[in-house]
Amino acid sequence: MGSEVSTYGDVYSFGVLLLEMFTGKRPTDHMLSDGLNLHNYVKASLPKCVSEISKSLLQEGGTNVTKTHMHSLLSMRAAKTEECLTVILGQVPNLRNLYNLEFFTVSANNLGSGRHGDLSFVSELINATQLTLLEFSYNKFGGAFPTSIFNLSTNLLSLAIGGNYLHGSIPTGLGNLVNLQTLGMENSNFRGSIPTDNGKVSGLGDIELHTNKFSGSIPSSFGNLTLLTTLYMYGNNLIGSIPSSLGECHMLQQLDLSQNSLDGRIPQPLLTGLISLSVSLNLSTNRLNGSLPVEIGKLKGLGQLDISNNMLSGELPSSIGTSQSLELLHLQGNYFNGHIPSSMQELKGIQDIDLYRNNFTGDIPQFLENLNLQHLNLSFNQLWGALPTGGVFENASATSVARNAGHC
Incomplete structure (x- = not known):
């Protein structure tokens, strides 16, 4: 090569590198023998383009060129190279x-x-x-x-x-x-x-x-999938009730049926059967009604519970305090009423509570300041009384108590 700048080897190697990326094979692969090399392997599927990528872009100008000449040649061939890459990236070769x-x-x-x-x-x-x-x-x-x-x-x-x-x-x-x-x-x-x-x-x-x-509707046959750990069906147009048979999926860790049009009550067998739920249960943004079953307390390992934006009503069961692994509890946009259960003070790992736009009544619980909360929304309820001053209440941007009945 002498003292002149040469790109023959570098560009050729770059072409081989591209072919390795596209095929997942190397020139030393055991299947590339008896006259079959990486170029021919790809050429069988992409005969019109392989040479444009794998050959030296400077072949027409010889092996020794100046940096200026190299830049000129690269510019002239750029459009063709891009076209070939598009073809390779745009179709799957014959796999028969x-x-x-x-x-x-x-x-x-x-x-x-x-x-x-x-x-x-x-x-x-x-x-x-x-x-x-x-x-x-x-x-x-x-x-x-x-x-x-x-x-x-x-x-x-x-x-x-x-x-x-x-x-x-x-x-x-x-x-x-x-x-x-x-x-x-x-x-x-x-x-x-x-x-x-x-x-x-x-x-x-x-x-x-x-x-x-x-x-x-959600097929009840899903209850046969006893090894299921993750079931995501959110963001569809599903209707009808949640099949109780899902409670047979005893290994389920994540269940997300949110953003559909599901109705009816939350099935009790769903909660009693899914004691393995450890990541999340998301039933939000549906048309579910009735109360939150007391069996919610059986989900002791659950990390996130989101049943927001439904038509659920009634008082929260005190058993919710036994779900001590909860980090997120979203109940907003429902019709829950009564007092905020004192058992919630047992949620030592809770970081996010959202009770926005319900019908909760009574004093704002003082125990809320003792929880490890990063976010608390109590707005648009019927709460009253003195506002706690410690914990999450020290951060105005992390707490919302607007539009409640009493003076806070």
Whole structure:
């Protein structure tokens, strides 16, 4: 190379690096032998573009160039390189002959065009009888749910397709994937009823169907999923009551059914059965009515309880004070009445209490100043009496008691 600036090796190496990133393979991979190298491997799927990325951008100018010449050549080739990268990032290569494929994970990229046909590659994976992970969430794939998924390997453990431009209803067939453990279909445009045969996949531990347009009721068959630990169905158009059968999901740690149109009472069997809930129970922004069941006290390990913005009423059960792991308690936007239970002074880990816009009466409890609160909202109730001065009440921005009946 002499004393002149050379970019041949560096740019060639950069091209190889790009191919390694796109394929997940290295030039020394055991499959790249007998005349098959990394360039040819990618060229089989992207014949029009691989050379534009993997070859030296300075090939036309020789191996020895000045920095000025290098900049000029790079500028001339920039548009073509960007075009090739777009193609590679925009489509999935042919997968039909990958019989031994076990993991296909391309989540959080820029794949797809947002149109029908983007997921034609899924049918090519039927031959991959050892496939255990299929994850292409958070890309730009469009079209309807690919029913060819139902014909994939029964070894499939994880299916993650959320965060794309997919739409339409989900037909029956998911029950074919008998060993599935994780199902992610969130943040899409799916609509219609949630298939009941999900309840046949007894090994499911994580289901995320949130932020779609699913309608109808929650399938009672979900109660068969006794290994379920996470169930997210918030942000849909679900109606009807919460099925008591969910109380059979004894390993559930997180349940979020918020932002739907669910009605009826909070089922007592739900609370008695879900004693394993340790992260959160979120039933907010629905149309639930009736009182808060006394069984709420059985959720001793629960970290967050949010039942705000419903039509719940009655007095709070004193048993709420036995949920001593609570850090967040949101009850705002309901019709609760009576006194704030003195048992709440036992919530030693509580940091956030919101009772805004209810019908609570009586004195503002002095014990509230002794809790480890970071936020307290008592506004729009019927409370009165002297305002405590310690604890959270020392921080005006962390406390709200506006629009109560008495002088505070």
